[in-house]
Amino acid sequence: MSTAVAKPETQRGWRPRIDLSQGRNLLGLLFLLPAAVFLLVFLTYPLGLGVWLAFTDTRIGRPGVFIGLENYELLWEDSVFWLSVFNTLLYTTVASVLKFALGLWLALILNKHLPFKAFFRAIVLLPWVVPTVLSAIAFWWIYDAQFSIISWALIQMGLIDAPINFLGDTTNARASVIAANVWRGIPFVAISLLAGLQTIPPSLHEAATLDGATPWQRFRYITLPMLTPIIAVVMTFSVLFTFTDFQLIYVLTRGGPLNATHLMATLSFQRAIPGGQLGEGAAIAVAMIPFLLAAILFSYFGLQRRRWQQGGSD
Amino acid sequence: MTLANSRSEPITAAETGDEGGMGYLERLPRQIVTVYLPLFVFVFVLLFPFYWMAITAVKPNHQLTDYANFSPFWVVEPTLEHIKYLLFETSYPGWLWNTIVISVASTFVSLATSVFAAYAIERLRFTGAKYVGLAIFLAYLVPPSILFIPLALMVFKFGIYDTKLALIFTYPTFLVPFCTWLLMGYFRSIPYELEECALIDGASRWQILTKVLLPLSVPGLISAGIFAFTLSWNEFIYALTFIASSENKTVPVGVLTELVRSDVYEWGALMAGALIGSLPVVILYSFFVEHYVSSMTGAVKE
Numbered sequence: 165m166s167t168a169v170a171k172p173e174t175q176r177g178w179r180p181r182i183d184l185s186q187g188r189n190l191l192g193l194l195f196l197l198p199a200a201v202f203l204l205v206f207l208t209y210p211l212g213l214g215v216w217l218a219f220t221d222t223r224i225g226r227p228g229v230f231i232g233l234e235n236y237e238l239l240w241e242d243s244v245f246w247l248s249v250f251n252t253l254l255y256t257t258v259a260s261v262l263k264f265a266l267g268l269w270l271a272l273i274l275n276k277h278l279p280f281k282a283f284f285r286a287i288v289l290l291p292w293v294v295p296t297v298l299s300a301i302a303f304w305w306i307y308d309a310q311f312s313i314i315s316w317a318l319i320q321m322g323l324i325d326a327p328i329n330f331l332g333d334t335t336n337a338r339a340s341v342i343a344a345n346v347w348r349g350i351p352f353v354a355i356s357l358l359a360g361l362q363t364i365p366p367s368l369h370e371a372a373t374l375d376g377a378t379p380w381q382r383f384r385y386i387t388l389p390m391l392t393p394i395i396a397v398v399m400t401f402s403v404l405f406t407f408t409d410f411q412l413i414y415v416l417t418r419g420g421p422l423n424a425t426h427l428m429a430t431l432s433f434q435r436a437i438p439g440g441q442l443g444e445g446a447a448i449a450v451a452m453i454p455f456l457l458a459a460i461l462f463s464y465f466g467l468q469r470r471r472w473q474q475g476g477s478d
Numbered sequence: 479m480t481l482a483n484s485r486s487e488p489i490t491a492a493e494t495g496d497e498g499g500m501g502y503l504e505r506l507p508r509q510i511v512t513v514y515l516p517l518f519v520f521v522f523v524l525l526f527p528f529y530w531m532a533i534t535a536v537k538p539n540h541q542l543t544d545y546a547n548f549s550p551f552w553v554v555e556p557t558l559e560h561i562k563y564l565l566f567e568t569s570y571p572g573w574l575w576n577t578i579v580i581s582v583a584s585t586f587v588s589l590a591t592s593v594f595a596a597y598a599i600e601r602l603r604f605t606g607a608k609y610v611g612l613a614i615f616l617a618y619l620v621p622p623s624i625l626f627i628p629l630a631l632m633v634f635k636f637g638i639y640d641t642k643l644a645l646i647f648t649y650p651t652f653l654v655p656f657c658t659w660l661l662m663g664y665f666r667s668i669p670y671e672l673e674e675c676a677l678i679d680g681a682s683r684w685q686i687l688t689k690v691l692l693p694l695s696v697p698g699l700i701s702a703g704i705f706a707f708t709l710s711w712n713e714f715i716y717a718l719t720f721i722a723s724s725e726n727k728t729v730p731v732g733v734l735t736e737l738v739r740s741d742v743y744e745w746g747a748l749m750a751g752a753l754i755g756s757l758p759v760v761i762l763y764s765f766f767v768e769h770y771v772s773s774m775t776g777a778v779k780e
Contacts, residue, residue: 191683192604199595199614199654206629207617207651213628222631266520273517276509284521286767291524293763293770295712297730298752302531305745311543313530313550347524352774359775408621411714415734429623429715436627437719449624460619 217446224440235447244423245448248431252455255342255427256407262346263402264395267353272387274354275361285355292351300415303344307331307416331417334424341416341425345406353398360394361387400463404456428452531756534749535560542745560746561754564737570751572725573732578758580642580728581710584649588706589699591650592657597687599658600665601673611662618655625651626719633720644720645728649710656709657702660773664698665691701773704766708759729755 222228239245307330315327330340372382410429419426428448436445536556541548564570599607629648638644676686717728733751763770
């Protein structure tokens with residue numbers, strides 16, 4: 165943002181001492197200053213500092229020296245790190261797909277003409293409003309190895325004989341944390357998509373019905389294309405936040421059993437804060453950036469294509 | 479898109495004369511299977527953990543794990559023992575107070591800076607405003623789990639480690655981009671003509687902002703404010719990393735690190751802690767559902 169853009173053809177006679185363009189730029193800079201300073205100091209600088217830290221052997225209480233790519237070389241050989249990458253990808257993919265499918269389904273249901281629609285919409289969003297850590301603690305209790313209410317209910321129904329070891333077994337633990345994440349993510353997807361659904365004019369569906377379209381065809385050729393832009397944005401957000409998830413895992417399993425649920429974020433925390441290896445932790449965090457950029461670019465170009473197809477500008 | 483932003487609710491079918499759509503074509507038995515049954519399952523699954531949280535919080539200890547003699551879904555003699563323990567024998571009230579102070583302060587700081595930034599980007603349209611807007615959006619996508627390690631170092635160097643200030647300064651890293659983005663969308667929906675009229679009448683930019691734009695953006699400010707408050711209330715990783723002493727912790731961190739002892743899990747107290755910690759945001763949410771939904775969907779729609 166350059167502040168001094170010369171504008172020679174200032175209108176004469178009307179407040180000649182104020183150059184409108186300059187005033188605008190100067191004022192813009194002034195108004196932007198608090199936010200800009202804040203974000204530069206607490207967001208951009210730490211982002212750079214994080215990348216730098218990843219090239220050092222900094223520990224808690226001891227400034228590090230530049231060691232080049234050593235942290236990354238260590239990680240390359242580290243099977244736990246690769247396991248965490250795999251876990252993160254698995255977690256993100258499965259949870260996002262489930263969140264999208266179930267969220268879209270719920271949005272379609274809520275878009276119907278229902279009694280108490282506003283009420284349902286309000287309570288459905290609750291899991292998203294409540295602090296993740298606190299609802300995760302509730303899930304921790306629900307997933308208790310001995311006194312799980314799910315195990316109890318299934319035993320009462322005669323479906324299983326012994327309580328399920330939800331968080332103690334590797335496969336179960338992965339499924340359990342994904343289920344808890346999906347539980348928390350469905351409302352966001354559903355309510356956002358519902359807002360998108362409400363902008364689709366019902367007349368389109370009526371016209372299609374008159375032309376003999378089946379409900380599936382109406383969904384496939386009207387609802388889905390009209391909803392695509394908002395789906396892309398919602399799912400980008402969902403994927404980004406799932407990929408960098410920390411809280412849920414930290415509460416439920418802390419990465420266990422046998423590191424089966426360690427995500428990159430939790431591994432980075434574990435190595436950096438309790439482990440004291442800030443440099444290595446930062447390297448793991450930096451390793452997440454390429455994945456995040458890929459997700460953002462994917463959705464950005466996906467969106468562009470759609471806009472162009474729909475004859476929109478840009 | 480901007481239209482939906484300018485009002486708390488998108489255009490309803492009733493307004494377009496399409497009330498009910500083709501709903502009359504659906505017969506009730508069919509609706510029960512395709513709509514009501516799945517809806518019931520969704521609502522049950524989404525709300526059950528809260529019910530379980532609440533019922534555990536008031537269960538006496540001897541009923542808590544005795545599923546054979548007491549139905550787990552109900553409580554025979556509800557007790558306030560867990561809540562009493564929480565409020566009088568732990569640092570819980572202190573954590574609540576910390577969380578309130580930190581959330582209010584960081585929300586206030588973020589809103590104040592965001593209003594100016596959003597106005598500058600959206601209305602002053604200085605050179606390069608478009609790119610600054612994009613940068614703000616990208617800043618929102620930077621996750622805390624990447625920033626917490628370098629921020630921990632900075633917080634330590636600034637000498638604010640283990641104080642409320644550490645969180646009040648770091649929470650705006652995700653609040654400012656969010657609020658700015660939301661307010662930009664809101665300002666866009668306010669007609670330019672109003673501002674032009676004020677300009678012609680000789681109002682300064684400052685007067686336009688405070689006397690024309692801000693009064694019109696109260697719903698947007700409320701949306702951004704309660705959303706920012708909720709985000710800071712729910713924040714975990716910064717609070718976990720930057721706060722060490724028990725009396726400075728926030729509710730989510732305190733409940734998890736202080737109430738959980740390795741030997742025995744006091745589920746009653748834990749659930750009571752989770753329940754009381756959730757109540758403020760839930761109450762706030764129930765008063766401002768529409769604002770809440772509009773800020774959530776507004777951020778997505780742009």
